[in-house]
Amino acid sequence: MTAPTSTGVDDSPAKPARLTGQLGVGAIVFMVIAAAAPLTVIGGNVPLAVAGGNGVGAPVGFLLAATVLLVFAVGFVTMTPHVREAGAFFSYVTTGLGSRAGLGAAFVALVAYTAVQVGVYGYMGWAANDLVTFFGGPSVPWPVYSFLTMAVVAVLGYRHIELSAKVLGVALVLEIAVMVALDVAVFATGGAAGPVWSTFTPSNVLSPGLGVAVLFALTGFIGFEATAVFRDEARTPERTIPRATYLAVTIIGVFYALSCWALVTAAGAADAVPVAQRTLDGEGNMMLDTARAYLGTGLRDVMNVLLITSLFACVLSFHNVLARYQFTLAHKGVLPARLGRTNPRHHAPSTASLVQTATAAVVLLVLALVGLDPLVGVFGSMAGVSTIGMVLLMTVTSVAVVVYFSRHPRAARGRVLPTRVAPVVAILGLLACAWLVVSNFTLVTGGSVAVSTVLALVPPAAFVLGLVLGGRYSLLEDAEESGADVVG
Template sequence: MSTTPTTPSATTGPRRLEGHLGTGSIVFMVIAAAAPLTVVGGNVPLAVAGGNGVGAPVGFLLAAAVLLVFSVGFVTLTPHVREAGAFFSYVATGLGSRAGLGAAFTALVAYTAIQVGVYGYAGWAVNDLVLHFGGPALPWWLYSFAVLAVVAVLGYRHIELSAKVLGVALVLEIAVVVLLDAVVLGGGGRDGLVTSTFAVENVVTPHIGVAVLFALTGFIGFEATAVFRDEARDPERTIPRATYLAVLVIGGFYAVSCWALITGVGAADAVAVAGRTLAGEGNFLLDTTEEYLGTVLRDVVQVLLVTSLFACVLSFHNVLARYQFSLAGKGVLPRALAHRHPRHAAPSTASVVQTVTAVVVLAVLAGLGLDPLVGVFGSMAGVATVGMVLLLLTTSVAVLAFFARHRSTPRRGRFSTVVAPVLAILGLLASLWLVLSNFTLVTGGTVLVSTLLALVPAVVFAAGVGAGGRFRLTAADDDERVHPPR
């Protein structure tokens, strides 16, 4: 494929999306995809009980540090990637169409997996909420399909409507957790601030990998800042700002909230309380909220957990639709998916196809009688986590390769084009090892089932690399077609 740093046609083609999203709106979309309240209520107990105990908050900080270093190379390459498509576009720019299509297919599978997983989680959460307020017990999948229907309507319309919906839900869920954090940490919890969280002996333990693993799972979707570049007000400034801000806000929020929950119950009881949560005998987040903020706010948090999951799955839906839109514009997927709605200026056809895909996969999983949390969410989150780390690794390699070919690129220091990508690769390799060595904790399945699930992203990536040999991206094409090489 062409290695030209800029591709004007990629931004002027007739199928380009439009919008005026600022840094704040894009950060809202990305943080909503991270589902902060969901992570605090679900991933934190897993990290504390199965990981390094009171040292778990540092696991979130380590994950954020790795992703922050990765972001340096990611945003440095941004001005040279003249199209939306995130990992697909970045990897294709640095490594060619074969690796680019491998990344695109991997991203489609990873996002589809986590989206379906969250639908399962949302069905369970809504049912739990209904039961809490005395309603009837219904199959979880009924609620999942109801959530899916609302997401389908919003995903079909203009992106700014989704941004507003996500923004409202996000502000509310973050506000209540920040209030809990402030009350607990400000009051010193049961036994004073747990400063032992940062002690070396509590951080460096054989199980720190579990904390890092669940921290990484909580960051899935953060790179979506680049997916919205065509709809950003000023992409070359907005995308870097949104990327750094998203990583810092997400990482800081997770770490502080994890520390607050540990402080709230005390260092001596934190692991036991988290363990009871996993056993279904309590709820780390909700019980701590009730103790420090009262019953009313506990109920509010339980409601916001549902809105958090909704915001999360809506964000993933939007990202998936734009991946399909971008690939269809290149002829990799059917051209009909590159249709832009004349009124909403949204990839509405791709959105409909993604809705149908989710309905089919969810129906199959529900028909198999799987548990919504372990069977649906756990296994799908496992596939998505492996896929995400693989995509981050490939993107970092692409950054190195691109700037190795374009050493004369102005105003780009050696740190951002060489040192940071190398550090990111090393950190991500270590993270991948931690994910795979603790994979059964995410999927909840046997070693055999977990191994098969872990192989899915790698197999899909290889298939994309193989298919990439059939295409050659040419910068001269006005409609962004991908033509077979002569």
């Protein structure tokens, strides 16, 4: 059979539009890790964690963040078979706590992902211009590169998700390969003076800067919930989603920790903090300078190029996640019905993808016209907003897991650990993380206390707005359920 030639959207009322696909564990893990942007995190977050955090103990911060997320994932994937739609945190919270809280979670997710997407566009603009000028090209205003990237993302986001998966997979393999090569080179040669085993001593791990290290580690995991967002496009989602979730968090956490330890080892215990600080001062680059010393100038230049592909893969992943959030909310009647249509040729939420592109373009244009710095002003502040939002979402989701299984004891029978213990432990861990994020928020945003406070309140405000508007949404659900009962 030939594929339909129409490029329009399917607006037939005969049956609800639904996304389809055969994504396996590997493809989903690729997209989740790509959203985490490993090379970007190692090049940016690691120096921040080392210089502003607990120094040589920073690698343990990534392990602690991964541990909290793995505990969270236990309840998250245990509830997966009981959540029948691809809405990730929104769907989980709705199932456990009702539509009011669910709509609040949806609004927080839209804010968080839009913020980090816009932030990465800003980072991309700066990094692309830096790369061009490094190789002798002209200096161009960063918004030019940002909007060019947005145009490419718009084309890929309009088409079927499997095309994006292939693009993300290629970019991810390359950036991980070059970073693994650097890690191996550092540990094989012993670094400056052998592996820095003092990284794991209690005095370094539990120093006052641990909170800063955990904070920047958490920002590196943003996007891992995408495993559940793609459930409609996954092959056997009941098995694929849990496996992809555990694999993604474990791979990201171990990779970050090892790479951070490699950079510390390359600099040496005594010089790790000064080297990282020079990166923050713009006098060097901890990751690229280490690559030049251990891999040579050629691979150092390759890594510089791959930083661009890392950022691109990251922003493409966030774009796909946002489009699917809008698609699901449209089917719930919360957003306009047009956003719930699929393209009959590409079987993708193409309308939602176009709207998401337009939304990001408007926000980025405003920030550019205000004259904000692309790194501190755009990326820093937007990453801060997103981090607050994601910690809030995970905390509420863990509460939803506990409540759901308390109301459905048959579903929890014989499974106390994944349905009760793990979610409660996750709540406590996430609350601790929330305190760490808030108490160190100015380090992420780069702004004043007043500006940082306003930005930190954006996600909670979005949640409250959802709770308020959720009353109308609840009535809509009740009406639909009543109608179904009458028909039955």
